[in-house]
Amino acid sequence: MARNTARPLSPHLTVWRWGPHMLVSILHRATGVALSIAGLALLTWWLLALAGSASGYETFTQTATHPLGLFVLIGLTWAFFQHTLSGIRHLIMDVGAGFELRTNKTMAYLTMIGSALLTIALWAYLLLGRGA
Amino acid sequence: MTGPKDIGRHDRNSVPEGKTALGKVRGLGAAGHGGDLWIRERVSSAALLLLGVWFIVSLIVLPDLSQATIVEWLKTPLGFVPMALFVYLNFEHSLEGVKVIVDDYQGDEGGRMMWHIVSLFLHVGVGALALFALARIAFGAAS
Numbered sequence: 001m002a003r004n005t006a007r008p009l010s011p012h013l014t015v016w017r018w019g020p021h022m023l024v025s026i027l028h029r030a031t032g033v034a035l036s037i038a039g040l041a042l043l044t045w046w047l048l049a050l051a052g053s054a055s056g057y058e059t060f061t062q063t064a065t066h067p068l069g070l071f072v073l074i075g076l077t078w079a080f081f082q083h084t085l086s087g088i089r090h091l092i093m094d095v096g097a098g099f100e101l102r103t104n105k106t107m108a109y110l111t112m113i114g115s116a117l118l119t120i121a122l123w124a125y126l127l128l129g130r131g132a
Numbered sequence: 133m134t135g136p137k138d139i140g141r142h143d144r145n146s147v148p149e150g151k152t153a154l155g156k157v158r159g160l161g162a163a164g165h166g167g168d169l170w171i172r173e174r175v176s177s178a179a180l181l182l183l184g185v186w187f188i189v190s191l192i193v194l195p196d197l198s199q200a201t202i203v204e205w206l207k208t209p210l211g212f213v214p215m216a217l218f219v220y221l222n223f224e225h226s227l228e229g230v231k232v233i234v235d236d237y238q239g240d241e242g243g244r245m246m247w248h249i250v251s252l253f254l255h256v257g258v259g260a261l262a263l264f265a266l267a268r269i270a271f272g273a274a275s
Contacts (some may be wrong), residue, residue: 040259043262044265047263047269050206080184
């Protein structure tokens with residue numbers, strides 16, 4: 001479709017001064033995409049490996065516990081917690097609450113602090129507390 | 133009887149007897165299902181919030197993450213049913229989210245249609261594969 005390039009563009013990410021609310025908003029989308037692609041692929045592979053042979057599951061756990069695999073797994077865990085917490089923030093805002101500047105900013109910070117803490121706590125337990 | 137407040141509601145020249153202007157047009161247009169995707173996305177997110185907590189807590193509570201332990205757990209009703217819902221809703225919620233992103237960034241109508249179909253096929257295809265694997269774990273012979 002031909003587009004008139006002379007028409008003004010909507011101001012994009014780069015022209016705004018970054019704030020926590022804006023960061024959380026784009027993180028929600030980015031983590032959603034990461035979970036959609038890598039998260040669902042991993043979930044499916046995990047289930048297929050569980051349903052299959054012992055050597056297949058061995059391949060899965062070896063890949064998952066390789067440093068690079070761990071990096072992806074921990075990253076996806078963080079994405080899961082960040083998306084969940086900012087999802088709760090969206091549900092609160094959907095009912096019309098939490099739009100006051102200070103409240104909004106605090107909630108945005110809390111999603112990021114919360115996702116970092118939950119990720120650290122879960123993996124500290126999995127790797128150190130129990131031993132994977 | 134007709135006061136100033138009734139002018140909008142009882143304009144007998146343009147609105148049928150007993151109907152307000154809103155009542156006359158309600159249900160005639162596309163309105164009514166426009167918010168469906170928006171609502172479904174939030175309903176699936178609420179369900180996933182519960183199931184996500186269940187999933188994480190389950191991974192913590194299980195004695196270990198070996199194949200035998202997890203398979204045994206997924207053969208129980210309280211392992212299989214929430215996991216099936218968790219898998220299904222993850223694919224459903226992902227499909228809804230990707231739809232919004234395609235609508236936001238793909239301005240071209242043909243491209244939008246193409247990406248919607250690609251996304252639908254991938255979500256349904258891979259989602260079916262994941263559910264098949266789960267069914268095989270639950271109903272297959274003990275390994």
